[in-house]
Amino acid sequence: MTDRVILHVDADAFFASVExxxxxxxxxxxxxxxxxxxxxxxxxxxxxxxxxxGVKAGMPVAQARKLLPDGYFVPVNIPKYLFFSTRLLSIYLQMTPRVEAYSVDEVFLDLSGVADPWKQAVELKRQIAQETGLTVSIGIGPNKLIAKIASDLDKPDGLTMVLPEQALQVLGPLPVERCPGIGPKTAANLKALGIVTFSDLAQVPLAKLRWWFGKNGEKLYWAARGVDETPMVLLDQLPPLKSKGHEITFDQPMRSVEAAQAVIWEISGRLGFEFRSQQRLAGGIRLKVKPVGGKAVTRQTRLLAATADERVIAKTAFQLFRQGNFTELRGLGIYGIYLVSSVKDQNQLHLFPEDIPGEERLQTAIDHLKQKYGEGIVVPALNLLSSDFKGSGKG
Amino acid sequence: MIEEIGEDVKVLASFVNGKLQPVIFKWRNRTYQPLTIASSWSDYEGQFKRVYFSVLTDQSNLYELCFHTRNFQWCLVRIHHD
Structure with missing residues (x-):
């Protein structure tokens, strides 16, 4: 395992840098x-x-404006970031085919067997800056865990290499929060037990960590020693999706059932189109409702037969919605869950086009229009009638 | 400050090394000559590509232009005033 050379490349403040x-x-x-x-x-x-x-991701915009009244507040533009992310990906792929896209702005590159990974990393940074104008921070290590921690040690525009024999020395004094997978909650739990740094964590016997944290205890035990055998998940080895959905956050609290129904149809239409385009079927539906002044509530149900039909998705989601007594909403989301491939589960192939049921033909025609002109070309009439909500999507 | 516009504009464009590049655009009866193309990117609406350009015409205004390949129409998306 010590022969592995992994690079973790993190685009610095990616969305803001693209802006x-x-x-x-x-x-x-x-x-x-x-x-x-x-x-x-x-x-x-x-x-x-x-x-x-003090402005950071996840903070309400109103709070950020108080902290930074003279800041430049710009709306998120996902297609633009995806364009730059794809450009970065094409640069990485010129260097090696062994690329794991960890997120929109982070990748792992496997440079095992490469003579001088430091030189490669320097060249990569130069090429990225020249072709995109972006800066990246790179960590080099004997595994994904150390590479990721290393990239975080010198930001922005940094380059840090941790050799296998240096791992314990480098990790030791670092706070446990630096370990990927240790969130504020686990860090607080560890702190309560007197464990603040990787060195502290490395002192705790495996049995104790298992007792405290169950399955994750073992991960913590090895992370404290800089050991990580997680394999690369290359671009053609992505695990199948288990769920997919979209959420909408409203500008103003939404109060009417009719408006909620319109939102449900809008999201369902988008989901149905995506499932059909990607040859997926949902075996269940999950509804997420965000009431004003309260925590998000989720409800879900299994379907009798897996579907990509937006009418079934919408009707099921609306039934779930009616089960709750929601009055004022600030957001709503629908997810298709227990996803399966529709290629395996195709119902019945039709020999002649006229044998295809009318509804299926209509849906196919609508899909063709959406594929050609974009999803907004056909919308349910209900959504044209309802002007009660204005919102923005995510997911 | 960002001002959302979303209006069709007339654009004189050139192709340099196979790449589309706006040279002059006319909006609300005024002609603007881009001095610098700060950046360009693209996305898709359906199967049609949209190419965006952020162009600087002076030291204080940046115009975001979009070329839609569906109808070969140019649009002034927004203006950033420094």
């Missing part, structure tokens, strides 16, 4: 990328110039 590249007026200024709706959403990303003011 600064595409708008030179924002260069060097505190940029806050906000989820929609702009005034009621949350901060999606903050540039390095905005961070000293």
């Amino acid at each position: 600064q590249i595409t708008n030179p007026f924002l260069k060097g200024k505190p940029v806050v990328v906000c989820g929609l709706p702009l005034e009621h959403g949350v901060v999606t990303a903050a540039s390095y110039e905005a961070r000293p003011y």
